[in-house]
Amino acid sequence: MNDSPTPAGWYADPSSPNAPPRYWDGHTWHTREESAERQGAPFETEAPTHLPAPEQPKRSPGRWKVWTAVGVGIAVVAAIGTTVTLALVPTQIERAAEACEGTSSWERFIEEASLESEESEDEGLFGELEIAEYFEGSIAVEDNGRTLLVSTKPADDDPLGISALVLDCVYAELDTPSRVSEVISSTRALDGRQTATWDSYSASWGYHPDNGLDLIVSDK
Template sequence: MSDFSESQSASPEPSRKPKTKLIVAVAVGVLALGGLAALAAVIAQPSAISVAADACAGAKPLHAFLNDLQDSSSPQPEPTDTDELGALDELFEGVVSVEDNGTTLIVNTKSEDDDPLGATSLALDCVYEQLDVPAHIRERIGVTRSVDGRQDGAWDAFTASWSYHPDNGANVIIVQD
């Protein structure tokens, strides 16, 4: 005969089920919080359009170009007057803008009269680099004439339309799908 009474050996431990439920509930809660945190991190990330606009806004493309010139092995250019840089900042004002809650990037280069050297086209080059615009789209934009009207193209998660007129410059609209 056994030393245990029948009531002790026949009844399961009553505290085991609530502990299991508690562990499962905590695990589900942790996973849910982790999922929400990951979703919040993804939502909080700026769009590629916003990142490109920030990198290419104002005279940043020109300053990057001038820095590249200074870093090259060619002879150093003469120091630039800060008044000249201010005028260049003014030239780039409004060239790059973001619309539609960060899903649309608009680049408006200046006309040939306002920008005879084509310096504002550096903003386009910057956008091309930031958004990995493929060569076939860049080339199509580069050869567009005023008589061609509005053109369009697409790559990855972007669609673009553009036009050009020497009196107005290039107008490029890029939308993130």
């Protein structure tokens, strides 16, 4: 084995024989540009076998890879944005619950009866706090805004049927056809559990004088 140092000079590139010769300074390889001033050095046609191969330049990723990565990133961001937007937009069930919660259905009834701006016997009979008690817990939303739960007070607690106004409010918000609302309003305890569908909604309900009427509406 020959351990003597190889003298500086121009040699064939051992890693690419067909490439132009490269300059060996006795320690490392140089490119032609880096060694332009060494043109006077002798050129050997074959490099000694114990010389290390010059490092090959690293190739940058192809443009198609870069654009693919950019496209994937844009698609992910768009998907996240769509998901967040959909999550922030309330469903029709949630909008109906918001419109009919609390004493909203009572206020709507007063407005529709043209009694909003003038005193009446009804206004003298009921205070604001007393009215709110009739609608306490009358409406709720479940299943991420896909299901609406509506209930009225028992007959003993609500002899005038004031809590049933929440049903009228829900009918209006969900465009419930009269064929469905009339059946709900006329349901008796002995009728058992009833069902109906309209548009994208399915409903089930039941009535008992000790519990009132309970209605479940789901968006299919």
